[in-house]
Amino acid sequence: xxCNDPSPFFFENIPVGAQYELSVSGSSDAFLAEAxxxxxxxxxxxxxxxxxxxxxxKRPLDGQHVVHSVSIFVTIxxxxxxxxxxxxxxxxxxxxxxxxxxxxxxxxxxxxxxxMA
Amino acid sequence: MKRxxxxxxxxxxxASSARAQFLCNDLDTIATCAPRLKxxxxxxxxxxxxxxxxxxxxxxxxxxxxxxxxxxxxxKDFVPLLQLTGVLGAITTNQDTGVMTxxxxxxxxxxxxxxxxxxxxxxxxxxTKPKIFDPIHxxxxxxxxxxxxxDLLAVQNxxxxxLQLSTNVTTTRLGxxxxxxxxxxxxxxxxxxxxxxxxxxxxxxxxxxxxxxxxDGNGAIDVLFNTTRMIDIPARADLDSVQRRARIERALYExxxxxxxxxxxxxxxxxxxxxxxxxxxxxxxxxLSFAVSRVYRxxxxxxxxxxxxxxxxxxxxxxxxxxxxSGGQKACExxxxxxxxxxxxxxxxxxxxxxxxxxxxxxxxxxxxxxNRSYAYDLPTQNIHLSYPQSWKFTAGAxxxxxxxxxxxxxxxxxxxxxxxxxxxxxxxxxxxxVVAAITLTKKxxxxxxxxxxxxxxxxxxxxxxxxxxxxxxxxxFNLFPGLK
Numbered sequence: 322x323x324c325n326d327p328s329p330f331f332f333e334n335i336p337v338g339a340q341y342e343l344s345v346s347g348s349s350d351a352f353l354a355e356a357x358x359x360x361x362x363x364x365x366x367x368x369x370x371x372x373x374x375x376x377x378x379k380r381p382l383d384g385q386h387v388v389h390s391v392s393i394f395v396t397i398x399x400x401x402x403x404x405x406x407x408x409x410x411x412x413x414x415x416x417x418x419x420x421x422x423x424x425x426x427x428x429x430x431x432x433x434x435x436x437m438a
Numbered sequence: 439m440k441r442x443x444x445x446x447x448x449x450x451x452x453a454s455s456a457r458a459q460f461l462c463n464d465l466d467t468i469a470t471c472a473p474r475l476k477x478x479x480x481x482x483x484x485x486x487x488x489x490x491x492x493x494x495x496x497x498x499x500x501x502x503x504x505x506x507x508x509x510x511x512x513x514k515d516f517v518p519l520l521q522l523t524g525v526l527g528a529i530t531t532n533q534d535t536g537v538m539t540x541x542x543x544x545x546x547x548x549x550x551x552x553x554x555x556x557x558x559x560x561x562x563x564x565x566t567k568p569k570i571f572d573p574i575h576x577x578x579x580x581x582x583x584x585x586x587x588x589d590l591l592a593v594q595n596x597x598x599x600x601l602q603l604s605t606n607v608t609t610t611r612l613g614x615x616x617x618x619x620x621x622x623x624x625x626x627x628x629x630x631x632x633x634x635x636x637x638x639x640x641x642x643x644x645x646x647x648x649x650x651x652x653x654d655g656n657g658a659i660d661v662l663f664n665t666t667r668m669i670d671i672p673a674r675a676d677l678d679s680v681q682r683r684a685r686i687e688r689a690l691y692e693x694x695x696x697x698x699x700x701x702x703x704x705x706x707x708x709x710x711x712x713x714x715x716x717x718x719x720x721x722x723x724x725x726l727s728f729a730v731s732r733v734y735r736x737x738x739x740x741x742x743x744x745x746x747x748x749x750x751x752x753x754x755x756x757x758x759x760x761x762x763x764s765g766g767q768k769a770c771e772x773x774x775x776x777x778x779x780x781x782x783x784x785x786x787x788x789x790x791x792x793x794x795x796x797x798x799x800x801x802x803x804x805x806x807x808x809x810n811r812s813y814a815y816d817l818p819t820q821n822i823h824l825s826y827p828q829s830w831k832f833t834a835g836a837x838x839x840x841x842x843x844x845x846x847x848x849x850x851x852x853x854x855x856x857x858x859x860x861x862x863x864x865x866x867x868x869x870x871x872x873v874v875a876a877i878t879l880t881k882k883x884x885x886x887x888x889x890x891x892x893x894x895x896x897x898x899x900x901x902x903x904x905x906x907x908x909x910x911x912x913x914x915x916f917n918l919f920p921g922l923k
Contacts, residue, residue, distance in 0.1 A: 327473055329697065331663040351616040351717050353627040357635075359642045365635060370624045386657030388649035390642050392700070394631050396708050398616060398623070398717025426714035428705045432697060434645055436652075436659060 536567025
């Protein structure tokens with residue numbers, strides 16, 4: 322199955338109480354990943370590698386008529402080409418699958434905007 | 439009448455002018471317009487950056503800006519000696535040699551418990567196209583040898599199986615698995631990502647503004663970023679549809695600009711911290727590997743064997759140990775501190791570190807022992823009666839390799855390899871004691887590699903009139919698939 326959804330990626334009309342789930346995995350272990358979750362009106366949350374890989378990191382979503390944001394930062398460390406796969410789902414709303422392919426030094430930030438109904 | 443015509447013309451011009459201000463196409467959604475805007479903005483930025491880089495090059499005529507991309511080529515052939523991937527590797531068959539392989543990979547014992555990687559491997563190799571033992575081949579009469587060999591090989595169920603156990607030794611200073619060093623790398627990376635907090639916050643402000651423009655007066659979403667086309671954006675109490683579209687596109691532009699700022703800063707922060715080189719440092723760590731194997735085979739293919747070997751390989755000044763020894767050990771006692779990040783930054787910025795990474799020097803020592811079990815083979819029809827007592831062969835040596843003429847993009851123009859081996863055998867009928875030395879310079883011409891080699895051997899491996907000899911060889915290697923380097 323293709324795993325090339327674009328960034329930014331929009332989850333829309335999310336009902337209050339829905340849950341966002343994030344998982345990051347690699348074709349080898351040599352990569353780094355962290356995520357920042359910013360809730361409307363809330364303090365930013367750092368999600369460590371251990372939380373999101375293999376994951377899933379689960380985050381209930383609240384707030385009506387607001388938007389939340391997730392930034393997933395990936396850096397590849399492998400001397401040979403590898404692929405890091407980022408997957409996110411919100412039950413009943415949608416799912417995301419994106420990938421980062423490269424060798425040591427490749428960096429990419431993936432952004433998800435979560436638009437609450 | 440004239441007034442009406444004039445009004446219509448003016449209205450058309452105004453509408454056309456407003457339309458000309460749009461950043462997205464009528465059929466775009468926010469989701470499809472965003473990447474195009476990003477491409478356009480980056481295109482402008484890239485053109486400016488290229489000009490700036492050209493200016494810098496003209497001034498300095500040096501720099502290692504391209505080092506990162508080139509590192510892969512310096513270490514591409516610095517492959518770990520044991521390829522440990524997957525818990526149970528797929529069954530593979532080499533079509534040329536006919537060797538079928540299946541491997542089981544598991545974690546193994548380390549100094550602090552169990553390795554995080556699958557450092558222990560059990561592998562079975564089944565030779566489906568085994569060759570007849572050379573002394574039998576030689577003993578067969580030359581006339582009709584091929585037919586006789588064909589008859590001998592036609593007998594079914596002659597086994598030739600090798601069972602191999604191998605492992606990498608994992609300690610704080612040995613081993614190349616990234617997981618061993620993840621704690622330090624993760625902590626530094628977290629620090630790097632935290633430096634982006636302000637920019638990510640600024641970006642969120644623009645995203646919030648964009649989101650609000652896509653909601654009606656009651657806060658409900660009436661512009662879906664994934665599906666609503668620009669031309670279909672509805673009016674809102676405070677804005678007509680054209681005005682609202684223009685505002686949304688402007689907000690999208692600001693959001694994309696803010697995203698680019700975050701992403702550019704992220705890449706810069708990773709490079710600035712030295713984290714882009716961390717994986718290379720891991721890949722150059724010293725590695726000690728052991729392998730033991732047992733060969734079970736029909737006497738037609740030779741004596742059964744037990745072999746054991748070890749390999750120690752190390753890079754110079756371009757690995758995690760060098761970083762730890764240069765102050766990293768102390769600074770990274772708590773890897774989450776800025777001191778650890780600073781130490782890595784300083785180490786990777788040093789000229790000697792950059793030079794060491796570019797050279798990709800490696801030194802490897804190996805020692806192998808092969809024990810042949812006592813052997814007997816009788817083929818009365820051909821009057822062949824072979825018998826050998828138990829014997830052994832010991833080999834030890836060293837190899838050194840490095841890249842030569844690495845440019846600023848990390849591409850090497852040549853590679854130099856040297857090796858020195860000693861071979862000792864308990865049965866001189868099977869193999870002679872000797873010393874072998876070789877040096878090879880592999881020069882690259884685009885996708886063409888030309889190896890130039892010199893080889894010295896004190897004796898031929900098998901008995902002959904040969905005493906000492908030097909041979910030279912020149913070869914050609916051509917990469918038929920340039921994309922697969």
